[in-house]
Amino acid sequence: MNLKILYEDKDVIVTVKPRGISSQSSNSFEEDMVSLLKKHMGKDAYVGVIHRLDKPVYGIMVYGKNKKATEILSNELRKKNIEKTYEALVDGLPESDEGELTDFIKKLDNNVSKVVEKSTTGAKEAVLKYKVLESYKKDDRYITRLRINLITGRHHQIRLQCASHGFPLYGDHKYNKRLANVKTDEDKVLSLAAVNLSFKHPKTGMELNYKINADF
Template identity: 75%
Template sequence: MVPQILFEDKDIIVVVKPRGVSSQSSSGFEEDMVSLLKKHLGKDAYIGVIHRLDKPVYGIMVYGKNKKSTELLSNELRQKNIEKSYAALVEGLPLKNHGELRDYIKKYDNNTSKVVDKNTIGAKEAVLNYEVIDSFQIEDMCITRLKINLVTGRHHQIRLQCASHGFPLLGDHKYNKRLSNKKFEYDKVLALAAINLSFIHPKTNKRLNYKIDADF
């Protein structure tokens, strides 16, 4: 498997992570993005992980090709200067055509997160903005297409926040409770994709923007 490369120079590489592939090195025998990129760049290549996507999510990612670029981009991420947009299909229709979701999230050891009270030990604030693009019907259910901009980057943030606010993602076998009783054709894959990534190049200081279309 060779991931789609959107941009590459001596400092960074921008790629499209496929579904089912981990963003960083994994302990199992499955290929991950770091091992895939080393097949392209060489087994001794430096691959700096800057941000992550859930394994079942596909979309645009940037990796550093040296320590300095990785540190600079990681700092930009902490400063919230890296902009990320997602496309999602959710069940139901949000009350507003655009709005903000703001919660406190805690990650647990079983690779799940929960919305908790802000005073809970380990709780972190999670913020995203959404916009309704369109909606349609599947059988007797309203499906809405959203564009989502992440303000923070918490564990399973989009999936958890959408579910907790009453519009879970199609194909989300972890947070969509409907899937335990009934499944649709769309539920074969998680309907979530990182479609836009914008950041300042760590060496040239020019803003770079990359976009792809969602396949759902």
Template identity: 45%
Template sequence: MQPAIIYEDEDIIVCKKPAGVATQTRRIGQADMESLLKNYRASKGELPYIGVVHRLDQPVEGIMVFAKNKEAAADLSRQIKTKLADKYYYAMTDGVPEKKKGTLEDELLQNGKTNTSEVVERGTPQAKHASLSYEVVEQDGKHAVLRIKLDTGRHHQIRVQLAHAGMPIVGDKKYNFKENIAPSGGQLALCSFKIAFRHPKTHRKLEFEIDKPFGLS
């Protein structure tokens, strides 16, 4: 499998992660973005260093940026952690929100044993605040397509918050407990379609966007 490169220079690689491929994994024999990109660099005779500065859940497709050296990795990681980098998603929900635009704010607690997260009461030990804003771009009586901007980056955040709000993501086998036939063909209908950040060396503002999923116009 060859990575789908969107942009590359001496410091960064921007590419599209397919659904079903992990960002990083310790499982022997399983392809992940880190190893695919290391092999890609090695095939060009380059030092096969890849800095993973953010992640996408394995079932999620979308755009990602990786660092090609430690200096770039440190700068991009800082942008991600301090919210200087912006990440945008599309999600198809099983259910329609009452408001066309809104913000979801919750406290999330991660369970490492089950690899899940849940919404808990404020003040719960080890819980972390989660915030996202959304806008409805398409809808019918049963489903809506939301354009989402993440304000925080928590474990399974979009999936958990939308499910808690009564509109789980179509095809989500972890958090969508409604009985439905997924119009996405069984795939998790969540896509990271846009990322914006500053180049780690030149500090120039960069934005990258991929084609819209779910048949959006």
């Protein structure tokens, strides 16, 4: 598999993760982003994982090419200085054209998360902002395209929050309950893509910004 490289220098590499590929090294025999990047850069290359995308999600990622760059960018991520924008196709229509969702999420043992009370042991605050880009009615329901900015980065956050607020993602077999009974053409893939990534270069401090189009 040939990776799409958006930018590369001695410190960082910005690439597009395809659907079905893990963001970091996995224990299976399947290819993952780290092994694919090492094929591109050399088998002994340093690949520092800074952030993650779920396996079925498509989109832009940045990796560090040395320990120092990775540490700096990881710290920037913790301080919420790395901006990530997503687009999603959802089943339904939010009450307002733009807004902010705040919930408390707990990750469970079976690779799913759930919305819980704030006082629940292990609960973490999850915040995102969304904006409706377009919406149209098909049969008896609305199909809506959203732009989403993550304020926090929790396990399955976008998928879970959208579903819990009444507009689950198309193709999301974990959280879209409709798929248990009926599937549509839009449900062939998980309709979530990381379309924009902005961060400061760890060495030069230059603001870098990369965009792609959602593939759904």
